[in-house]
Amino acid sequence: MMDGKRRMLHDDELRDIKKGPWKVEEDQVLINHVKKYGPRDWSSIRSRGLLRRTGKSCRLRWVNKLRPDLKTGVKFSAEEERTVIDLQAQFGNKWAKIATYLPGRTDNDVKNFWSSRQKRLARILHTSTAPSSSTKSHKTTKHLQTPPFDFIPSLKAPKLSLSREEEFAAKSQLCSSIETVPFGEVVYPSPINAVPVDQQPCISFPQFPILQPDYPLLLEGQDFFGRLGAPSFLDDDFGHFALGTAQVPIAPSFQASGTLESHDTVDIDSLIDDDFPPIDLFDQIEQLPSPSHWS
DNA sequence: AACAGAATCAACCGCTGGAGG
DNA sequence: TCCTCCAGCGGTTGATTCTGT
Numbered sequence: 001m002m003d004g005k006r007r008m009l010h011d012d013e014l015r016d017i018k019k020g021p022w023k024v025e026e027d028q029v030l031i032n033h034v035k036k037y038g039p040r041d042w043s044s045i046r047s048r049g050l051l052r053r054t055g056k057s058c059r060l061r062w063v064n065k066l067r068p069d070l071k072t073g074v075k076f077s078a079e080e081e082r083t084v085i086d087l088q089a090q091f092g093n094k095w096a097k098i099a100t101y102l103p104g105r106t107d108n109d110v111k112n113f114w115s116s117r118q119k120r121l122a123r124i125l126h127t128s129t130a131p132s133s134s135t136k137s138h139k140t141t142k143h144l145q146t147p148p149f150d151f152i153p154s155l156k157a158p159k160l161s162l163s164r165e166e167e168f169a170a171k172s173q174l175c176s177s178i179e180t181v182p183f184g185e186v187v188y189p190s191p192i193n194a195v196p197v198d199q200q201p202c203i204s205f206p207q208f209p210i211l212q213p214d215y216p217l218l219l220e221g222q223d224f225f226g227r228l229g230a231p232s233f234l235d236d237d238f239g240h241f242a243l244g245t246a247q248v249p250i251a252p253s254f255q256a257s258g259t260l261e262s263h264d265t266v267d268i269d270s271l272i273d274d275d276f277p278p279i280d281l282f283d284q285i286e287q288l289p290s291p292s293h294w295s
Numbered sequence: 296a297a298c299a300g301a302a303t304c305a306a307c308c309g310c311t312g313g314a315g316g
Numbered sequence: 317t318c319c320t321c322c323a324g325c326g327g328t329t330g331a332t333t334c335t336g337t
Binding site (some may be wrong): 019020021022056057060061064065108109112113116119120123 | 303305306307308
């Protein structure tokens with residue numbers, strides 16, 4: 001419990017703290033501090049009266065904005081996107097860790113990129129599942145029948161901080177649940193079916209391979225859902241994630257459409273950036289059988 | 296041109312863990 | 317051992333910019 005005097009001092013300090021956008025002069029002070037002392041002793045900046053910012057705020061400003069090696073104003077390249085998606089699958093939302101693999105990018109950059117992507121994809125899926133609520137005539141949604149995506153909002157990411165045992169248990173549960181997915185039969189290309197359980201696509205999700213151009217279609221389908229934000233896409237629980245991974249319906253859908261064969265390939269870069277996810281995806285989903293035909 | 300909605304960005308907040316007294 | 321301080325991290329929010337209608 002603080003005594004009154006110290007409490008008052010604390011409140012005064014709080015009142016004296018400046019927040020909000022940084023001015024050029026403040027930046028200059030901060031840069032000068034770093035030049036003199038290095039990127040440390042952030043709280044001394046305020047205690048010595050140089051700035052009315054908290055040490056925390058100073059550090060953040062330096063790390064996210066003033067550091068000389070930052071790629072400010074440069075959009076994420078396709079390669080960087082791939083890296084983030086891959087590493088997010090490996091490490092989960094460890095943005096700082098992921099950022100260390102991306103020169104010139106901060107954890108904030110990565111985090112913003114990811115959340116922006118999640119929002120976009122969630123919106124795309126939501127739009128595709130609620131055609132009546134949209135007044136916009138979108139070429140991919142206007143004909144949409146009742147899509148089998150009602151389960152998606154209940155998806156949850158695997159907790160990537162799981163212990164190896166927990167992860168294995170979750171993976172096992174995930175694989176065993178595949179058979180109950182309400183999309184009917186699961187069709188995997190035989191090479192995938194041939195691999196051991198713990199290497200089948202439904203569970204290798206967080207570790208999908210470094211992508212190459214002309215990657216096989218069905219692995220692409222798998223990767224597509226990785227791109228949807230695996231493993232935290234729409235952020236729910238791992239058990240339902242089996243449904244959410246939904247490489248399950250996609251592969252049969254592509255096959256059923258008769259437009260693509262399992263050995264077909266797609267240009268991976270076409271799935272990234274502005275056109276990702278491929279808008280045609282929903283045309284494929286559209287062709288899925290209605291729930292009354294599932295059994 | 297005006298507006299709405301989406302996307303992006305910057306900054307804050309709360310929490311955690313480590314170091315040091 | 318406990319307490320305090322600090323650095324760092326992830327989540328969230330609000331402002332600004334962009335884009336489509």
